[in-house]
Amino acid sequence: MNPGVAQPESSAAALVQVRGLHTRIGAKTIFDGLDLDVPRGSVTAIMGPSGTGKTTLLRHLTGQLRPDTGSVRVDGEEVTKLSRRDLFALRERIGFLFQNSALLTDFSVFENIAFPLRQHAKLPEELLRDIVLTKLQAVGLRGAAQLMPSELSGGMARRVALARAIVFDPMLILYDEPFVGLDPIALNQVLRLIRTLNHTLGITSILVAHELAAIQKVADRVYLIANGKLVAQGAPDELARQDSPWTRQFFGGEADGPVPFHYPAPDYATELGFREAHR
Amino acid sequence: MNANLRRNWLLQGVVSLGECGLFFVAVAGAVPKSLRYWRELCRQVWFVGAMSLVIVMTCGLFVGMVLALQLFNTLSIFGATSELGTAVALSLFRELGPVVTALLVAGRAGTAVTAEIGLMRATDQLDAMSMMAVDPLAYVAAPRFLAGIIAMPLLACVFNAMGIFGGHLVGVTWLGLDNGTFWGNMTSTVMLQRDILDGVYKSIVFGGVVSLIAVFQGYTAPPTSEGVAYSTTRTVVFSSIVILAFDFVMTAFMT
Ligand SMILES: Nc1ncnc2c1ncn2[C@@H]1O[C@H](COP(=O)(O)OP(=O)(O)O)[C@@H](O)[C@H]1O
Ligand SMILES: [Mg+2]
Numbered sequence: 411m412n413p414g415v416a417q418p419e420s421s422a423a424a425l426v427q428v429r430g431l432h433t434r435i436g437a438k439t440i441f442d443g444l445d446l447d448v449p450r451g452s453v454t455a456i457m458g459p460s461g462t463g464k465t466t467l468l469r470h471l472t473g474q475l476r477p478d479t480g481s482v483r484v485d486g487e488e489v490t491k492l493s494r495r496d497l498f499a500l501r502e503r504i505g506f507l508f509q510n511s512a513l514l515t516d517f518s519v520f521e522n523i524a525f526p527l528r529q530h531a532k533l534p535e536e537l538l539r540d541i542v543l544t545k546l547q548a549v550g551l552r553g554a555a556q557l558m559p560s561e562l563s564g565g566m567a568r569r570v571a572l573a574r575a576i577v578f579d580p581m582l583i584l585y586d587e588p589f590v591g592l593d594p595i596a597l598n599q600v601l602r603l604i605r606t607l608n609h610t611l612g613i614t615s616i617l618v619a620h621e622l623a624a625i626q627k628v629a630d631r632v633y634l635i636a637n638g639k640l641v642a643q644g645a646p647d648e649l650a651r652q653d654s655p656w657t658r659q660f661f662g663g664e665a666d667g668p669v670p671f672h673y674p675a676p677d678y679a680t681e682l683g684f685r686e687a688h689r
Numbered sequence: 690m691n692a693n694l695r696r697n698w699l700l701q702g703v704v705s706l707g708e709c710g711l712f713f714v715a716v717a718g719a720v721p722k723s724l725r726y727w728r729e730l731c732r733q734v735w736f737v738g739a740m741s742l743v744i745v746m747t748c749g750l751f752v753g754m755v756l757a758l759q760l761f762n763t764l765s766i767f768g769a770t771s772e773l774g775t776a777v778a779l780s781l782f783r784e785l786g787p788v789v790t791a792l793l794v795a796g797r798a799g800t801a802v803t804a805e806i807g808l809m810r811a812t813d814q815l816d817a818m819s820m821m822a823v824d825p826l827a828y829v830a831a832p833r834f835l836a837g838i839i840a841m842p843l844l845a846c847v848f849n850a851m852g853i854f855g856g857h858l859v860g861v862t863w864l865g866l867d868n869g870t871f872w873g874n875m876t877s878t879v880m881l882q883r884d885i886l887d888g889v890y891k892s893i894v895f896g897g898v899v900s901l902i903a904v905f906q907g908y909t910a911p912p913t914s915e916g917v918a919y920s921t922t923r924t925v926v927f928s929s930i931v932i933l934a935f936d937f938v939m940t941a942f943m944t
Contacts, residue, residue: 501821511818
């Protein structure tokens with residue numbers, strides 16, 4: 411266990427509670443005893459180097475992937491032990507914003523948002539239309555209802571995906587790198603939506619992101635994950651001031667540190683032929 | 690190629706075959722649930738059918754024409770050109786109709802299905818569906834699998850009809866055989882049970898095989914552009930091999 415890191419205090423208010431998470435994919439250890447709490451109604455940011463397992467963590471929370479050992483509780487339910495039916499019921503209460511929006515290419519914007527409703531609720535067409543238009547209005551794209559996904563810009567697609575994610579009024583939204591590839595204007599629009607959804611509807615949010623400035627504007631708490639473990643946590647500005655190798659590299663923008671600049675390689679001088687290789 | 694690599698390659702083949710078998714069980718298990726999405730099934734049947742119709746009709750015409758030309762030469766050696774209609778029809782119904790149609794559908798619709806599903810995987814659409822509590826096996830895989838089974842025999846019938854038309858064009862219109870003999874001998878010799886239905890059974894099996902391979906390749910395609918491209922190629926290669934192999938086995942059992 412990393413000595414500098416306080417363990418998250420257990421609380422009944424936690425909507426998501428992860429304990430002792432261990433996961434291996436192939437030969438690679440992704441999580442090696444991860445503990446994490448997400449309080450109800452909060453915006454929690456998760457940061458970490460690429461390939462650390464942030465997406466994998468989100469997939470654990472929704473039961474798309476089961477960990478080897480450890481407990482994942484969402485709203486009091488042990489996700490790792492749920493049956494397929496209960497899992498699907500739980501997923502209806504969780505919105506998931508995929509890294510690349512994942513809109514269904516065959517359907518218009520309107521039908522994309524109507525899709526989960528049509529699958530799970532037998533609503534009169536009139537009511538369905540009202541719900542879809544309300545969600546589109548919330549993300550500012552009511553006028554784009556008839557466009558096809560291929561006609562949308564990256565920021566618009568992200569917002570449509572967000573409208574789809576909130577169509578069942580979820581208790582929890584998981585955002586997987588929602589700002590990647592967005593211009594500053596689109597980034598601020600998405601940021602504003604995340605904040606609005608959290609403040610006005612009280613939706614708990616988990617946000618995987620790298621954009622420090624954006625995180626400081628919206629997150630209540632940041633977890634920094636590396637090498638399968640929690641290496642730092644705290645409020646965003648608190649964390650930025652913390653003085654550990656991880657936070658220095660992550661928030662101080664140092665190229666070298668715990669995450670090495672150099673990909674593992676044999677000794678440089680040896681490879682150039684200046685020195686005999688050790689036998 | 691060293692022995693180790695070859696064994697690996699063989700092992701890989703066996704592993705994929707096993708995976709494909711398990712995938713078949715999973716898709717078959719999802720079929721009852723997929724009947725809820727009958728609209729999607731209709732759309733896919735229309736898709737496979739409409740996409741392959743032009744190529745199937747064109748090829749059927751030419752295959753029938755060349756068949757008549759070749760068989761006319763052979764039959765005239767024995768002075769049996771009056772049986773040209775029968776020979777063309779039997780070749781088409783029993784063999785060429787199901788096989789060539791299946792090869793064409795694999796190349797036209799099979800690749801499209803693989804690429805489509807591969808891209809859906811690569812852009813997280815399949816994961817998004819299961820996050821919306823919709824089983825992609827039931828919504829995406831099963832309708833496309835069933836669509837192949839339904840569309841293939843229909844397309845083979847179109848192919849056969851065009852082929853007979855082409856044979857008639859060459860035999861009667863061009864080479865001057867008697868129209869009545871052409872049709873009369875054909876209809877009196879070709880049997881519904883033995884000749885036509887056997888061909889239909891073949892088509893149904895080929896339809897299932899082609900669409901299973903296409904869906905499986907798309908489903909398991911690595912989520913990259915090379916991965917999807919490579920999987921579409923494999924759909925054609927594997928489908929062709931399996932179609933011809935199954936054709937031999939089924940013919941052996943039917944005759
Ligand atoms: N389906 C998979 N097959 C093999 N390796 C995977 C798979 N999913 C994730 N990984 C591996 O797990 C690690 C964590 O992936 P991911 O959770 O996507 O990282 P992040 O989102 O933090 O960038 C990566 O090294 C990746 O190679
Ligand atoms: Mg990721």
